[in-house]
Amino acid sequence: MRRKLAAGNWKMNGNAADLSELQALSHMHAAPAVDILICPPATLIHRAKEKVLGGNIQIGGQDCHAANSGAHTGDISAQMLADAGASAVILGHSERREDHGEQNEDVRAKSIAAMNGGLKAIICVGESLEQREAANTLDIIGGQMSGSIPDQATGENLIVAYEPIWAIGTGKVPTLDEIGQVHDFIRARLERRFGEGVGRSVRLLYGGSVKPSNAAEIFAVSNVDGALVGGASLKADDFSGIIQALEQA
Template identity: 70%
Template sequence: MVRKLAAGNWKMNGTRAALEELQALAQAHSDPAVDILICPPATLLMSAAELVSGHPLDIGAQDCHTAPSGAHTGDISAPMIADCGATAVIVGHSERREDHNESNDLIRAKAESAHAAGLTAIICIGETLAQRDAGQTLDVIADQLQGSTPDGATGVNTVIAYEPVWAIGTGKVPSLEQIGEVHDFIREKLTARFGADNVRTIRLLYGGSVKPANAAEIFAVPNVDGALVGGASLTEADFSPIIKSLEATV
Protein backbone atom coordinates (compact mmCIF):
# COMPACT_ATOMS: atom_id res chain seq x y z
CA MET A 1 0.00 0.00 0.00
CA VAL A 2 1.33 3.44 -0.94
CA ARG A 3 2.01 5.63 2.08
CA LYS A 4 0.15 8.89 2.13
CA LEU A 5 2.04 12.18 2.28
CA ALA A 6 1.65 15.34 4.34
CA ALA A 7 3.91 17.97 2.77
CA GLY A 8 4.47 21.49 4.05
CA ASN A 9 5.62 24.39 1.89
CA TRP A 10 7.01 27.20 4.04
CA LYS A 11 7.45 29.45 0.97
CA MET A 12 9.47 32.63 1.76
CA ASN A 13 8.99 32.27 5.48
CA GLY A 14 11.31 31.22 8.25
CA THR A 15 14.66 32.11 9.75
CA ARG A 16 16.77 29.87 11.97
CA ALA A 17 14.34 30.47 14.82
CA ALA A 18 11.70 28.57 12.83
CA LEU A 19 13.73 25.38 13.23
CA GLU A 20 12.21 25.12 16.70
CA GLU A 21 8.87 24.37 15.01
CA LEU A 22 10.53 21.70 12.89
CA GLN A 23 12.08 20.13 15.96
CA ALA A 24 8.70 20.14 17.70
CA LEU A 25 7.13 18.48 14.67
CA ALA A 26 9.78 15.77 14.61
CA GLN A 27 9.28 15.08 18.31
CA ALA A 28 5.49 15.00 17.97
CA HIS A 29 5.62 12.40 15.18
CA SER A 30 8.26 9.86 16.12
CA ASP A 31 6.43 6.98 14.39
CA PRO A 32 4.03 8.47 11.85
CA ALA A 33 1.64 6.35 9.81
CA VAL A 34 2.17 8.67 6.82
CA ASP A 35 5.17 10.33 5.20
CA ILE A 36 5.92 13.87 6.39
CA LEU A 37 7.86 16.37 4.29
CA ILE A 38 8.76 19.98 5.08
CA CYS A 39 10.02 22.33 2.35
CA PRO A 40 11.69 25.30 4.08
CA PRO A 41 13.42 28.21 2.32
CA ALA A 42 16.80 27.38 0.78
CA THR A 43 18.68 29.13 3.60
CA LEU A 44 17.43 26.46 6.02
CA LEU A 45 17.77 23.33 3.88
CA MET A 46 20.98 21.94 5.34
CA SER A 47 20.19 22.91 8.92
CA ALA A 48 16.72 21.40 8.61
CA ALA A 49 18.03 18.15 7.13
CA GLU A 50 20.61 17.83 9.89
CA LEU A 51 18.02 18.57 12.57
CA VAL A 52 15.64 15.80 11.47
CA SER A 53 18.37 13.25 10.78
CA GLY A 54 17.30 10.06 12.49
CA HIS A 55 13.66 11.12 12.57
CA PRO A 56 11.00 9.82 10.12
CA LEU A 57 10.60 13.27 8.61
CA ASP A 58 11.98 14.42 5.27
CA ILE A 59 13.14 17.79 3.96
CA GLY A 60 12.51 19.18 0.48
CA ALA A 61 13.30 22.33 -1.48
CA GLN A 62 10.87 24.75 -3.13
CA ASP A 63 12.46 24.98 -6.58
CA CYS A 64 15.51 23.95 -8.58
CA HIS A 65 17.31 24.91 -11.78
CA THR A 66 17.21 22.69 -14.85
CA ALA A 67 21.00 22.41 -15.04
CA PRO A 68 23.14 20.47 -12.53
CA SER A 69 25.67 23.33 -12.37
CA GLY A 70 26.81 26.39 -14.31
CA ALA A 71 26.72 30.15 -14.60
CA HIS A 72 23.27 30.73 -13.12
CA THR A 73 23.67 33.34 -10.42
CA GLY A 74 21.22 33.01 -7.55
CA ASP A 75 19.88 29.61 -8.64
CA ILE A 76 20.17 26.26 -6.88
CA SER A 77 20.61 22.97 -8.69
CA ALA A 78 19.01 19.64 -7.86
CA PRO A 79 22.39 18.05 -6.99
CA MET A 80 23.02 20.91 -4.55
CA ILE A 81 19.65 20.27 -2.94
CA ALA A 82 20.43 16.56 -2.61
CA ASP A 83 23.84 17.44 -1.17
CA CYS A 84 22.06 19.39 1.59
CA GLY A 85 20.34 16.19 2.64
CA ALA A 86 16.95 16.94 1.08
CA THR A 87 14.97 14.23 -0.68
CA ALA A 88 12.42 16.19 -2.73
CA VAL A 89 11.77 19.45 -4.53
CA ILE A 90 8.60 21.32 -5.49
CA VAL A 91 8.44 22.35 -9.16
CA GLY A 92 5.77 24.28 -11.03
CA HIS A 93 4.06 25.90 -8.07
CA SER A 94 1.52 28.43 -9.31
CA GLU A 95 3.50 31.22 -7.69
CA ARG A 96 6.50 30.24 -9.82
CA ARG A 97 4.34 29.83 -12.92
CA GLU A 98 2.84 33.30 -12.41
CA ASP A 99 5.61 35.35 -10.81
CA HIS A 100 8.42 33.91 -12.93
CA ASN A 101 6.50 33.01 -16.09
CA GLU A 102 7.47 29.36 -15.84
CA SER A 103 6.19 27.23 -18.71
CA ASN A 104 5.24 23.56 -18.75
CA ASP A 105 8.41 22.79 -20.70
CA LEU A 106 10.59 24.50 -18.10
CA ILE A 107 8.84 22.71 -15.24
CA ARG A 108 9.24 19.39 -17.00
CA ALA A 109 12.97 20.06 -17.39
CA LYS A 110 13.23 20.91 -13.70
CA ALA A 111 11.46 17.67 -12.79
CA GLU A 112 13.85 15.73 -15.02
CA SER A 113 16.80 17.41 -13.29
CA ALA A 114 15.33 16.47 -9.92
CA HIS A 115 14.95 12.85 -11.03
CA ALA A 116 18.55 12.76 -12.26
CA ALA A 117 19.71 13.93 -8.83
CA GLY A 118 17.70 11.25 -7.05
CA LEU A 119 15.05 13.66 -5.77
CA THR A 120 11.29 13.28 -5.79
CA ALA A 121 9.69 16.01 -7.92
CA ILE A 122 6.42 17.38 -6.54
CA ILE A 123 4.82 18.76 -9.70
CA CYS A 124 2.13 21.37 -9.07
CA ILE A 125 -0.79 22.00 -11.38
CA GLY A 126 -3.97 24.04 -11.05
CA GLU A 127 -6.40 26.45 -12.66
CA THR A 128 -7.13 30.11 -12.00
CA LEU A 129 -10.57 31.33 -10.94
CA ALA A 130 -11.15 32.80 -14.42
CA GLN A 131 -10.35 29.43 -16.00
CA ARG A 132 -12.70 27.59 -13.64
CA ASP A 133 -15.49 30.10 -14.22
CA ALA A 134 -15.01 29.63 -17.96
CA GLY A 135 -15.39 25.85 -17.62
CA GLN A 136 -11.75 25.25 -18.60
CA THR A 137 -10.53 23.49 -15.47
CA LEU A 138 -10.04 20.01 -16.90
CA ASP A 139 -8.49 21.35 -20.10
CA VAL A 140 -5.97 23.36 -18.08
CA ILE A 141 -5.20 20.39 -15.84
CA ALA A 142 -4.72 18.09 -18.82
CA ASP A 143 -2.36 20.55 -20.51
CA GLN A 144 -0.26 21.19 -17.39
CA LEU A 145 -0.14 17.51 -16.45
CA GLN A 146 0.95 16.39 -19.90
CA GLY A 147 3.42 19.21 -20.43
CA SER A 148 5.01 19.27 -16.96
CA THR A 149 5.35 15.55 -16.23
CA PRO A 150 8.45 13.74 -17.57
CA ASP A 151 8.13 10.45 -19.43
CA GLY A 152 10.15 8.77 -16.69
CA ALA A 153 7.70 9.61 -13.91
CA THR A 154 7.10 6.85 -11.35
CA GLY A 155 5.66 6.61 -7.88
CA VAL A 156 9.19 6.76 -6.51
CA ASN A 157 10.32 9.96 -8.20
CA THR A 158 7.10 11.90 -8.77
CA VAL A 159 4.18 13.34 -6.80
CA ILE A 160 1.42 15.40 -8.42
CA ALA A 161 -0.10 18.23 -6.39
CA TYR A 162 -3.39 19.76 -7.51
CA GLU A 163 -3.58 23.32 -6.23
CA PRO A 164 -6.37 25.48 -7.64
CA VAL A 165 -4.73 28.91 -7.85
CA TRP A 166 -7.82 30.66 -6.54
CA ALA A 167 -7.75 28.61 -3.32
CA ILE A 168 -4.11 29.18 -2.36
CA GLY A 169 -3.89 31.39 0.71
CA THR A 170 -7.40 32.77 0.17
CA GLY A 171 -9.37 30.62 2.56
CA LYS A 172 -11.55 29.52 -0.36
CA VAL A 173 -11.74 25.79 -0.87
CA PRO A 174 -13.31 23.88 -3.79
CA SER A 175 -16.22 21.66 -2.95
CA LEU A 176 -15.41 18.03 -2.22
CA GLU A 177 -17.07 17.16 -5.52
CA GLN A 178 -14.78 19.57 -7.39
CA ILE A 179 -11.69 18.17 -5.70
CA GLY A 180 -12.81 14.63 -6.46
CA GLU A 181 -13.53 15.43 -10.10
CA VAL A 182 -10.04 16.81 -10.68
CA HIS A 183 -8.21 14.07 -8.77
CA ASP A 184 -10.14 11.35 -10.60
CA PHE A 185 -9.34 13.08 -13.89
CA ILE A 186 -5.63 13.27 -13.06
CA ARG A 187 -5.56 9.57 -12.18
CA GLU A 188 -7.29 8.70 -15.44
CA LYS A 189 -4.85 10.78 -17.49
CA LEU A 190 -1.83 9.28 -15.75
CA THR A 191 -3.22 5.78 -16.20
CA ALA A 192 -3.68 6.33 -19.93
CA ARG A 193 -0.11 7.58 -20.25
CA PHE A 194 1.86 5.39 -17.85
CA GLY A 195 -0.28 2.31 -17.24
CA ALA A 196 -2.34 1.28 -14.24
CA ASP A 197 0.40 -0.55 -12.34
CA ASN A 198 2.74 2.46 -12.29
CA VAL A 199 0.05 5.06 -11.71
CA ARG A 200 -1.29 3.40 -8.57
CA THR A 201 1.96 4.37 -6.84
CA ILE A 202 1.99 8.04 -7.94
CA ARG A 203 0.57 10.05 -5.07
CA LEU A 204 -1.91 12.84 -5.76
CA LEU A 205 -1.95 15.67 -3.23
CA TYR A 206 -4.49 18.42 -2.78
CA GLY A 207 -3.30 21.91 -1.86
CA GLY A 208 -5.08 25.21 -1.30
CA SER A 209 -6.21 26.53 2.09
CA VAL A 210 -5.93 23.14 3.80
CA LYS A 211 -6.45 23.66 7.53
CA PRO A 212 -7.11 21.48 10.59
CA ALA A 213 -10.81 22.32 10.29
CA ASN A 214 -11.25 20.97 6.75
CA ALA A 215 -8.45 18.39 6.41
CA ALA A 216 -10.45 15.31 7.42
CA GLU A 217 -13.20 15.82 4.86
CA ILE A 218 -10.69 16.55 2.09
CA PHE A 219 -8.69 13.42 2.89
CA ALA A 220 -11.86 11.35 2.67
CA VAL A 221 -12.16 12.17 -1.04
CA PRO A 222 -11.08 9.23 -3.25
CA ASN A 223 -7.72 9.66 -5.01
CA VAL A 224 -6.54 12.25 -2.49
CA ASP A 225 -3.32 10.76 -1.13
CA GLY A 226 -2.36 13.68 1.09
CA ALA A 227 -1.84 17.41 0.99
CA LEU A 228 0.61 20.13 0.09
CA VAL A 229 0.04 22.67 2.85
CA GLY A 230 1.19 26.28 2.92
CA GLY A 231 0.57 28.57 5.89
CA ALA A 232 -0.78 25.85 8.16
CA SER A 233 2.54 24.00 7.94
CA LEU A 234 4.54 26.81 9.54
CA THR A 235 3.82 25.70 13.09
CA GLU A 236 3.65 22.31 14.73
CA ALA A 237 0.38 23.29 16.40
CA ASP A 238 -1.34 23.84 13.05
CA PHE A 239 0.32 21.10 11.00
CA SER A 240 0.06 18.23 13.48
CA PRO A 241 -3.78 18.08 13.39
CA ILE A 242 -3.61 17.90 9.58
CA ILE A 243 -1.12 15.04 9.79
CA LYS A 244 -3.31 13.24 12.31
CA SER A 245 -6.35 13.67 10.03
CA LEU A 246 -4.39 12.02 7.23
CA GLU A 247 -3.23 9.21 9.52
CA ALA A 248 -6.85 8.53 10.40
CA THR A 249 -7.49 7.50 6.77
CA VAL A 250 -4.77 4.85 6.79
Protein backbone atom coordinates in the same frame (compact mmCIF):
# COMPACT_ATOMS: atom_id res chain seq x y z
CA MET B 1 -0.82 0.73 -1.24
CA ARG B 2 0.28 4.33 -1.68
CA ARG B 3 1.78 5.70 1.54
CA LYS B 4 0.06 8.95 2.42
CA LEU B 5 2.05 12.16 2.52
CA ALA B 6 1.72 15.41 4.47
CA ALA B 7 3.97 17.97 2.79
CA GLY B 8 4.60 21.48 4.07
CA ASN B 9 5.75 24.36 1.86
CA TRP B 10 7.20 27.16 3.98
CA LYS B 11 7.56 29.39 0.91
CA MET B 12 9.64 32.54 1.63
CA ASN B 13 9.16 32.25 5.37
CA GLY B 14 11.39 31.18 8.21
CA ASN B 15 14.86 31.58 9.64
CA ALA B 16 17.05 29.55 11.99
CA ALA B 17 14.87 30.29 15.01
CA ASP B 18 11.85 28.75 13.31
CA LEU B 19 13.53 25.36 13.13
CA SER B 20 12.28 24.88 16.68
CA GLU B 21 8.86 24.29 15.10
CA LEU B 22 10.37 21.49 13.05
CA GLN B 23 11.91 19.95 16.14
CA ALA B 24 8.59 20.19 17.97
CA LEU B 25 6.80 18.53 15.08
CA SER B 26 9.34 15.72 15.09
CA HIS B 27 8.69 15.10 18.79
CA MET B 28 4.90 15.15 18.24
CA HIS B 29 5.14 12.50 15.53
CA ALA B 30 7.93 10.22 16.62
CA ALA B 31 6.45 7.23 14.77
CA PRO B 32 4.13 8.64 12.08
CA ALA B 33 1.80 6.40 10.10
CA VAL B 34 2.26 8.69 7.08
CA ASP B 35 5.23 10.35 5.38
CA ILE B 36 5.98 13.90 6.53
CA LEU B 37 7.91 16.34 4.35
CA ILE B 38 8.88 19.93 5.08
CA CYS B 39 10.18 22.20 2.29
CA PRO B 40 11.80 25.23 3.95
CA PRO B 41 13.70 28.02 2.17
CA ALA B 42 16.97 26.83 0.64
CA THR B 43 18.93 28.66 3.34
CA LEU B 44 17.49 26.29 5.95
CA ILE B 45 17.61 22.91 4.18
CA HIS B 46 20.92 21.74 5.62
CA ARG B 47 20.13 22.90 9.16
CA ALA B 48 16.62 21.46 8.93
CA LYS B 49 18.06 18.11 7.90
CA GLU B 50 20.44 18.20 10.85
CA LYS B 51 17.50 18.84 13.19
CA VAL B 52 15.72 15.66 12.08
CA LEU B 53 18.74 13.56 11.10
CA GLY B 54 17.75 9.92 11.20
CA GLY B 55 14.29 11.01 12.27
CA ASN B 56 10.77 10.86 10.97
CA ILE B 57 10.59 14.01 8.84
CA GLN B 58 11.93 14.37 5.31
CA ILE B 59 13.27 17.68 3.99
CA GLY B 60 12.69 19.08 0.50
CA GLY B 61 13.38 22.12 -1.68
CA GLN B 62 11.00 24.60 -3.28
CA ASP B 63 12.57 24.80 -6.75
CA CYS B 64 15.63 23.78 -8.72
CA HIS B 65 17.36 24.71 -11.96
CA ALA B 66 17.22 22.44 -15.00
CA ALA B 67 21.02 22.41 -15.28
CA ASN B 68 23.38 20.52 -12.98
CA SER B 69 25.76 23.48 -12.70
CA GLY B 70 26.90 26.57 -14.59
CA ALA B 71 26.57 30.32 -14.90
CA HIS B 72 23.14 30.68 -13.29
CA THR B 73 23.59 33.22 -10.53
CA GLY B 74 21.16 32.75 -7.66
CA ASP B 75 19.88 29.38 -8.83
CA ILE B 76 20.23 26.00 -7.14
CA SER B 77 20.60 22.64 -8.87
CA ALA B 78 18.89 19.40 -7.92
CA GLN B 79 22.27 17.94 -7.02
CA MET B 80 22.90 20.85 -4.63
CA LEU B 81 19.54 20.25 -2.96
CA ALA B 82 20.31 16.57 -2.55
CA ASP B 83 23.76 17.41 -1.20
CA ALA B 84 22.16 19.70 1.39
CA GLY B 85 19.90 16.88 2.55
CA ALA B 86 16.75 17.23 0.43
CA SER B 87 14.88 14.16 -0.81
CA ALA B 88 12.22 15.99 -2.84
CA VAL B 89 11.55 19.30 -4.56
CA ILE B 90 8.40 21.26 -5.38
CA LEU B 91 8.23 22.22 -9.06
CA GLY B 92 5.79 24.24 -11.13
CA HIS B 93 4.07 25.87 -8.17
CA SER B 94 1.63 28.52 -9.35
CA GLU B 95 3.70 31.19 -7.62
CA ARG B 96 6.72 30.15 -9.69
CA ARG B 97 4.60 30.06 -12.84
CA GLU B 98 3.20 33.53 -12.12
CA ASP B 99 6.14 35.32 -10.49
CA HIS B 100 8.83 33.87 -12.77
CA GLY B 101 6.89 33.10 -15.94
CA GLU B 102 7.61 29.38 -15.79
CA GLN B 103 5.99 27.39 -18.56
CA ASN B 104 5.18 23.70 -18.71
CA GLU B 105 8.37 22.99 -20.64
CA ASP B 106 10.42 24.70 -17.92
CA VAL B 107 8.77 22.55 -15.27
CA ARG B 108 9.43 19.41 -17.31
CA ALA B 109 13.12 20.27 -17.70
CA LYS B 110 13.45 20.92 -13.98
CA SER B 111 11.60 17.70 -13.21
CA ILE B 112 13.99 15.69 -15.36
CA ALA B 113 16.92 17.26 -13.52
CA ALA B 114 15.31 16.50 -10.15
CA MET B 115 14.60 12.88 -11.02
CA ASN B 116 18.09 12.40 -12.47
CA GLY B 117 19.46 13.90 -9.25
CA GLY B 118 17.64 11.38 -7.10
CA LEU B 119 14.90 13.71 -5.90
CA LYS B 120 11.16 13.16 -5.91
CA ALA B 121 9.52 15.80 -8.11
CA ILE B 122 6.34 17.26 -6.63
CA ILE B 123 4.78 18.73 -9.76
CA CYS B 124 2.02 21.26 -9.15
CA VAL B 125 -0.98 21.79 -11.40
CA GLY B 126 -3.99 24.03 -10.96
CA GLU B 127 -6.41 26.42 -12.59
CA SER B 128 -7.13 30.10 -12.05
CA LEU B 129 -10.54 31.37 -10.94
CA GLU B 130 -11.25 32.57 -14.47
CA GLN B 131 -10.48 29.13 -15.88
CA ARG B 132 -12.63 27.45 -13.24
CA GLU B 133 -15.56 29.76 -13.99
CA ALA B 134 -15.14 29.12 -17.73
CA ALA B 135 -15.41 25.36 -17.05
CA ASN B 136 -11.89 24.83 -18.45
CA THR B 137 -10.41 23.21 -15.35
CA LEU B 138 -9.82 19.71 -16.72
CA ASP B 139 -8.42 21.01 -20.02
CA ILE B 140 -5.96 23.19 -18.09
CA ILE B 141 -4.94 20.37 -15.76
CA GLY B 142 -4.54 17.94 -18.65
CA GLY B 143 -2.34 20.37 -20.56
CA GLN B 144 -0.17 21.06 -17.52
CA MET B 145 0.27 17.35 -16.91
CA SER B 146 1.18 16.59 -20.52
CA GLY B 147 3.65 19.44 -20.68
CA SER B 148 5.17 19.26 -17.21
CA ILE B 149 5.50 15.56 -16.37
CA PRO B 150 8.49 13.82 -18.01
CA ASP B 151 8.34 10.38 -19.59
CA GLN B 152 10.62 8.87 -16.95
CA ALA B 153 8.07 9.43 -14.19
CA THR B 154 7.31 6.57 -11.80
CA GLY B 155 5.55 6.16 -8.50
CA GLU B 156 8.94 6.50 -6.83
CA ASN B 157 10.05 9.81 -8.35
CA LEU B 158 6.77 11.64 -9.07
CA ILE B 159 4.14 13.21 -6.84
CA VAL B 160 1.38 15.37 -8.35
CA ALA B 161 -0.15 18.20 -6.32
CA TYR B 162 -3.45 19.74 -7.39
CA GLU B 163 -3.53 23.32 -6.19
CA PRO B 164 -6.35 25.48 -7.55
CA ILE B 165 -4.71 28.89 -7.75
CA TRP B 166 -7.80 30.67 -6.46
CA ALA B 167 -7.74 28.61 -3.26
CA ILE B 168 -4.11 29.20 -2.27
CA GLY B 169 -3.95 31.34 0.84
CA THR B 170 -7.45 32.69 0.29
CA GLY B 171 -9.41 30.52 2.68
CA LYS B 172 -11.56 29.41 -0.27
CA VAL B 173 -11.74 25.68 -0.90
CA PRO B 174 -13.34 23.83 -3.84
CA THR B 175 -16.25 21.59 -2.99
CA LEU B 176 -15.37 18.00 -2.17
CA ASP B 177 -16.95 16.93 -5.45
CA GLU B 178 -14.75 19.39 -7.36
CA ILE B 179 -11.62 18.11 -5.62
CA GLY B 180 -12.64 14.53 -6.32
CA GLN B 181 -13.37 15.23 -9.98
CA VAL B 182 -9.89 16.66 -10.55
CA HIS B 183 -8.07 13.96 -8.58
CA ASP B 184 -9.95 11.20 -10.40
CA PHE B 185 -9.10 12.89 -13.69
CA ILE B 186 -5.40 13.11 -12.79
CA ARG B 187 -5.35 9.45 -11.79
CA ALA B 188 -7.00 8.38 -15.04
CA ARG B 189 -4.59 10.46 -17.12
CA LEU B 190 -1.59 8.97 -15.34
CA GLU B 191 -2.88 5.43 -15.85
CA ARG B 192 -3.54 6.09 -19.52
CA ARG B 193 -0.09 7.56 -20.13
CA PHE B 194 2.11 5.39 -17.93
CA GLY B 195 0.07 2.24 -17.50
CA GLU B 196 -2.05 1.05 -14.63
CA GLY B 197 0.88 0.08 -12.39
CA VAL B 198 2.68 3.41 -12.47
CA GLY B 199 -0.53 5.40 -12.72
CA ARG B 200 -1.91 3.92 -9.54
CA SER B 201 1.35 4.23 -7.61
CA VAL B 202 1.82 8.02 -8.00
CA ARG B 203 0.67 9.92 -4.94
CA LEU B 204 -1.78 12.78 -5.50
CA LEU B 205 -1.85 15.68 -3.05
CA TYR B 206 -4.42 18.43 -2.63
CA GLY B 207 -3.25 21.93 -1.77
CA GLY B 208 -5.11 25.17 -1.16
CA SER B 209 -6.22 26.47 2.25
CA VAL B 210 -5.92 23.08 3.96
CA LYS B 211 -6.38 23.44 7.73
CA PRO B 212 -6.89 21.11 10.69
CA SER B 213 -10.58 22.04 10.56
CA ASN B 214 -11.17 20.86 6.98
CA ALA B 215 -8.42 18.28 6.49
CA ALA B 216 -10.41 15.18 7.47
CA GLU B 217 -13.17 15.76 4.92
CA ILE B 218 -10.65 16.50 2.16
CA PHE B 219 -8.66 13.35 2.94
CA ALA B 220 -11.84 11.28 2.62
CA VAL B 221 -12.14 12.27 -1.06
CA SER B 222 -11.31 9.74 -3.77
CA ASN B 223 -7.65 9.69 -4.87
CA VAL B 224 -6.49 12.27 -2.33
CA ASP B 225 -3.32 10.76 -0.86
CA GLY B 226 -2.35 13.73 1.29
CA ALA B 227 -1.82 17.47 1.16
CA LEU B 228 0.66 20.13 0.13
CA VAL B 229 0.18 22.71 2.85
CA GLY B 230 1.35 26.32 2.92
CA GLY B 231 0.75 28.61 5.88
CA ALA B 232 -0.58 25.91 8.19
CA SER B 233 2.75 24.06 7.96
CA LEU B 234 4.70 26.88 9.60
CA LYS B 235 3.51 26.04 13.11
CA ALA B 236 3.92 22.57 14.57
CA ASP B 237 0.54 22.61 16.30
CA ASP B 238 -1.34 23.50 13.11
CA PHE B 239 0.49 21.04 10.89
CA SER B 240 0.20 18.30 13.50
CA GLY B 241 -3.59 18.53 13.30
CA ILE B 242 -3.42 17.96 9.55
CA ILE B 243 -1.04 15.04 9.97
CA GLN B 244 -3.36 13.45 12.52
CA ALA B 245 -6.31 13.80 10.18
CA LEU B 246 -4.31 12.12 7.41
CA GLU B 247 -3.28 9.28 9.70
CA GLN B 248 -6.91 8.66 10.56
CA ALA B 249 -8.17 8.89 6.95
